Amino acid sequence: MEEGKAYIESGILELYVLGQLTVQEQHEVEAMAAKYPEVKQEIDAIEIAMEQYALRHAVEPAADLKGKILDQIGTAKPVETKPEQVADNTKQMHQPVKESIVIPLQTKAYESKIRTLRVALVACIALLAISVVALFSARTELGAAKSEILALNLDKQKFAATVSHLEESNTDLQKIADMPDDPDWKIVKLAGTAMDPKAKMVVYWHKTGQHVMVDNAKMALPVNDQNHQYQLWALVNGKPVDLGVFDVKADSTHILLKMKEITGAQAFAVTIEKRGGSVAPTMDQMIVMGGVSI
Template sequence: MEEVKAYIESGILELYVLGQLNAQESSEVEAMANKHPEVSAELAAIELALEAYALENAIAPSNALEDKILAQFTTTAPVTTSAPEPKVVPLYEGQKDGTVRTLRYALIACSILLVLSLGALFSAHKDLSQANEQIATLSLDKEKFASTVSKLEFDKSGMENRIAMTETDEWATVKLAGVKDSPKAKMLVYWNKKDKSILINYVAMDLPKTDQAHEYQLWALVDGKPVSLGVFSSTDNAKEAVKQMETIEKAQAFAVTIEPMGGSQNPTMEKMVVMGGVTI
């Protein structure tokens, strides 16, 4: 019902009655009228209102304009020397001039009404366009607000996890620092001492940006050999603030490299961004 109400209030029915729509738009109005009795009733009401307005606001033309219009309803034949002068016969013989005059007033009033209506509809269309622009702006602002709220919730979840990790002896925190090509990079890896599970916290990392064809891969150094603990995306694409990686029984160090999507069997050493030794 709200959709039908909005359609009626859009001003398109008035444009239809005045014949200002193209064939496709007119077909859409007729389809809506056939589907919704409210639309059909509104069309009928608009037509009656326009007719009543035209009659109530009829403006008498000036004498000169009236004579010019009435002259078009009489015909005369050219005068020749070989034929008698023709008789001028009124178009509506037997009727008073008032009948023709009333009809002319109505036609002139309709023309004026059409001009006024077009102006009003143009103004309404302009106002409607401005309203649509405001709605689009509000929608964009709503999306930005929702994105901000989502980011705050993401950061809140990550901070709560960091606090929880510092308040228990069950988890060991391994700090990974940037290497030569990425000195400002940093990251924390949480290693459970009991079940050997690995967690990473997006809020506790600052890694170089990757392109759409690459992602991060976490490695553990076990007896001098790298073991993959899985891949993870950038912070912008992360769905949760905390992500669980593959478990590892023991490790001497952890490192992160940038690899093609899906990861690599062996780390690309020149793409290493952070590394940290295990002290537990």
């Protein structure tokens, strides 16, 4: 509905009725008219308005103009020929033909009206040209307004995303701040292995709730490529248990990354696996590991 209203206000329908559009633009208008009844009604209204304008400004000739013209050219009503006049007409046919007299047509009044019509036509053309320029200007301004609205919408979306990110970050930070007050939260620091001694990260594990979360803010791992992911493992009674995969992103929208839950664990480790993860850890690809303190 809003699209049809905006299309009507663009001024393109007046140009369509005046025949000032290209074939492609005409097809566009006809498609919009078929899609939106209000567009078709507006086209009909414009055509009726222009027709009424033409009729309202039409110049009607004077009532006696026809009689004056007929008098000037010597036109008379046909006269019935009587039998006795036929002989006289026959005699006259043998008489020398006199030179025809041409009576000039007095058209000063008629020419005056033509000049008036010409002036009116020129004025209408000028008005039409001004209207067309105004319509194109309005259409251009409408296009600029649409671009500004689009830009404002994009800014609004970016602002909303920023606000959402700040709210989520604030929630995560509050969770981290509250952890020391809950003894069931275990903060496990994972240190780098021989594969990358500088690597490190932090895992939060809630023993009772079984929650496991990775701290993106305290993660120092190389960015993985498109074919590989990091996989978190928990060591439970000497056996590795899969806790899910994750990617390292510099622009992560979450501080805390939730992983799979675990009931008990003696240690946590991270390996580099093919994207999607593995059923068993690749030991020579273990990059960090850390034990759970009692």
